[in-house]
Amino acid sequence: MASVNANEANAIVTGHSRGLGAAIAEHLLARGARVLGLSRHANETLAARFPDKLEQQTLDVSDGAALQRWLDTGALGAFAGAETPLLVNNAGVLQPIGPLPTQSVELVWRAVAVNVAAVLALSAAFAQATENARDRRILHVSSGAGRKPYAGWSIYCATKASIDQHARCVALDRTPNLLISSVAPGVVDTEMQAEIRASSDERFPDRPRFVDMHRDKALPSPEQTGGRLVEYLLSDVFGREAVFDLRDFLPA
DSSP: OOOOOGGGEEEEEETTTSHHHHHHHHHHHHTTOEEEEEESSOOHHHHHHOTTTEEEEEOOTTOHHHHHHHHHTTHHHHHHOSSEEEEEEOOOOOOOOSOGGGOOHHHHHHHHIIIIIHHHHHHHHHHHHTTTOSSEEEEEEOOGGGTSOOTTOHHHHHHHHHHHHHHHHHHHHTOTTEEEEEEEOOOOOSHHHHHHHHSOTTTOTTHHHHHHHHHTTOOOOHHHHHHHHHHHHHSTTTTSSSEEEGGGOOOO
16 A cells, blocks of 8 residues: 555554654654543643544553443544544553562453453454554564564463564465554564663563663664654554564655
8 A cells, every 4th residue: 555644644542641652643744643641631732632533532552341331432533534544552661560460460360351352352443443443553662572582471461472473474364455464673662671671681581782882872762763663553564464573664
């Protein structure tokens, strides 16, 4: 498919209130897209800057019943009924960190709900609501952790691997006018990185490497990475690979 004109796009972005999600939403809005942000908290900064382009829905996507109630209102379909609807599954959690015997069962359930169940459910609802669109796109914000195992990250790695495989299978379905890509954005200087640095070497043996990257200022900002993700999402090469590494994207 051709590249997307952001002025014609309606984009749903989960976890838009901070970090990478806020940056993705900001870049889409700045390019002229309408954005519906789904998050536990509103983004007042973006609301003030883009009052006519940003809609927000306060929603904890880990609450499956609440997510289903919202979907049942038809709000997603009403918003996504554009010629070029986009879905960015960005919301994600890192915890629990640590070996299996240390993991909180409650946090395991939450991680699977946010990182996997909500992504798959929203993607299915989005596909159903946009069947008449000429160009519709789904971007899963994945991680290199879905492709490489890390001690202490069994839950995070497993959940990111799950959405990678989901994208591969959806791509094989060849649903008309639907492109999908699960994208590893690389390491980004977000609150998730602060969580990593605040953990212990016992729970996450690779922690010193992330501490060193932060110390050496080797982490790109959410704004930098968010901009590259939006460029890729709108480009004519989006979806050629169901599982993609953003570092391999060379904008025109």
